[in-house]
Amino acid sequence: MQSVRDHLEIILSRLAARADDERVFTRLHAEAARAAADASDARKRVGVTLGPLDGTIVSIKDLFDVAGEATMAGSLMLKTAAPAPRDAAIVSRLRQAGAVIIGKTNMTEFAFTAIGDNMHHGTPGNAMEASRIPGGSSSGAGVSVGEGTSEISIGSDTGGSVRIPASLNGVVGFKPTARRVPLAGAFPLSATLDSIGPLARTVARCAVADAVMAGEAPTTPAPISLGGLRVGIPRGALFADTEAEVAAAFECCLGKVERSGARLADISIDDLLADLRAATKRGSIAAMEGAEVHADWLATGASVPVDPHVSGPLSRAAMLPAPVYIRALRRRAALAAAMEDRLASVDVLALPTTPVMAPTIVSMAEDAALRDRTEGLLLRNTQVANQFDLCAISLPMPGMTLPAGLMLVARNGHDHHLLRIAAEVERLLGS
Template sequence: MNAPLSLGQAAQAVASGSHSAAEVLEACIARIEATDARVNAFTGTRFEAARAQAERVDAQRARGEPLGPLAGVPFAVKNLFDIAGEVTLAGAQVNRADPPATADAVLVQRLQAAGAVLVGSLNMDEYAYGFTTENTHFGPTHNPHRLDCSAGGSSGGSGAAVAAGQVPLALGSDTNGSIRVPASLCGVWGLKPTFGRLSRRGSYPFVHSLDHLGPFADDLPGLALAYDALQGADPLDPGCHATTVQPTARSLGLGIQGLRVGVLGGYFAEHTTAPAREVAALAAQALGATATVEWPDALQARAAAFIVSASEGGALHLHRLRTRAADYEPLSVDRFIAGAMQPAAWYVRAQRFRRVYRDKVNALFRDWDVLIAPATPVPAQPLGTEWVEINGQRLPCRPSVGLLTQPISFAGCPVVAAPLWPSGTGGLPIGVQLIAAPWREDLALRAGMALHNAGLAHCKPVEF
């Protein structure tokens, strides 16, 4: 095999026997070894353990035993997921002295139970506090489509690894946009599920009341297949509110007939550039969306999300900040200290506002099934960019790439980030968010499939 297969191709090839799991894995390993010196997506690899996993999949097939739906599919995880026997770094130097994890994170276990093969861990912003993966401890992750540009963050290694063809599947986390921003800037598929849908047990936290975990993939059917494997109740995780599995992969063929689709205006139109508006318009046309919908209190929700993130993050790290502040990255240490110093009343007010806000957002979905918005206001910017102009305003670059994602996560809605390719960006992508009501990931995935079938949303291979 000369080149790695996409997620769907890999799963089908192993299931049919046209390729062995070992062959699929070796193609990914070769791609990682050939490209990662330039991309810097991986912070650790476990190729020998992966080879042993692939051999077990092939032995199962040889014995005629049933295979899991992801049998032989290589995957990697943001390095805040526990991997048994390894230290969970969470992008930080401080964590190096921690004891190794005693068990794999629940979502890692579930992918491996479905037959997927774990090949390594991926770069991220320190403690998931950032949007660019310009990590001073492990180096910046580079955007595979233009190596001098950011891959986004905080799950930048996950988005870049999938975009570079290193793995067809990766896991990341999303608190304020950390799946959707890298998916948008790297041109891959990403899914931020409903808050509380997937177990977070075995992952390093950032903001307990906002953290989501979810997959990246290089094709939409594969994204749904992986999401289905990740689902399930977890009685040991009090933050996992799911009680049943909602199969979505088999619903992709239902199409969008009858779906009520609208386009977010107001805040979501004002905080964009021309390429971002173009992808939203393309998606709207393909999905038959003609109405503009106003999302309530988006600006206030973003402000409240900042308060909650800073406060919870600061409280979590306060004990280490007192003794090891010099071991943190300069940007994150300042934000954590500032968060820890916020008046408690601010946090209480932000959470009270959140309850009212969620009720307003949920009311929107009485009239709409899917809502469209750009995922980022701009395409990937050169690494080190400090300022960016958005609709006539000069704004700080790092936080501004999350302008369009933070209000959505604060409501806890599920979102599929679909990769589109606007004009005027020099070949760089911008994603669109396909937003559904809580617990209706299936509707967002169906809308994504319609964009794929229309020839709009797809990953593009990268030549190095």
């Protein structure tokens, strides 16, 4: 059986071979990872384990603090920031569980935007086809798991930033109920909407990483029968403009789920979506809270270049008066309660994670209107879980020319139930 150290060295040599054009990772922790791998191998030799994450190669998004180094959050502005005094809470928990943290992955600047491009560190090419976008904001995380340079990657998800790259790179991505996983030591975008979640090849790996980060005992999700499971299909606004191949793959997945005994029913949530859209018409909660995070440089001007796709929306949001923000938050709380009631009749919602597959990097750079439209589509379905305070997971749909995900969404706090359902759906789709 291959040692953890040998597995790590294979990955490090792959990364060394492309070091001159590295876009997936922004920083490698090679020596610390070697020490952690050796410690895991030593434990294994004497029959000791720290749990199911022991010896797993894990990468973390470039917005999590690692003691002794500046946290850059995909920006050059923070290159000279003071080094983090301690590891982020989730980094500390991952280390204690025996994870081998190999390095930090690339991301869109300040975790804003869903395309996955970064003008400072380069754009990581999609794991399936390098000429295509990775999806963001956890771009390097999706590519790293997709290409096998980490077994688990930890991202953040404010409007879909874990599930969008998972969908486009053909891996699993889990967004837990917000605040289950501590945000301490994670560079913020939106205190209200930020969640920390894993990307991996399997639901089981995501579940283990999620449990460790949430401070729970890590266990593989127990199988659950889909017989009698109530699956709501929110047809309407969230299904418009879906690419034909994505729609066909989704219906094929639904057919398998229904044949396994689940009860499918259309459920309408378009009124709640429209109400939230109206409540955040002048500015999204993420942009308004992000504008507060970045208020100082937005007021004085940035000392180094900032991606205009990031600085533009933040600047506009910074001009909005406080009542607009407070009213949006209050309306969101009421609508989240209404969504909780609406979803009481189902175990999960099912819909495409992204209605489109990954377009080319070049097309996004050359056509501003196409970029805006694509970004809107990439965020449209995933952001529902953040806006209404739900949990959600994206699973790869089989048989596609380019990847896209099947998203399952459950009510606030129903994370474990969702993971059990997802594990069974994953098994079903793979059979």
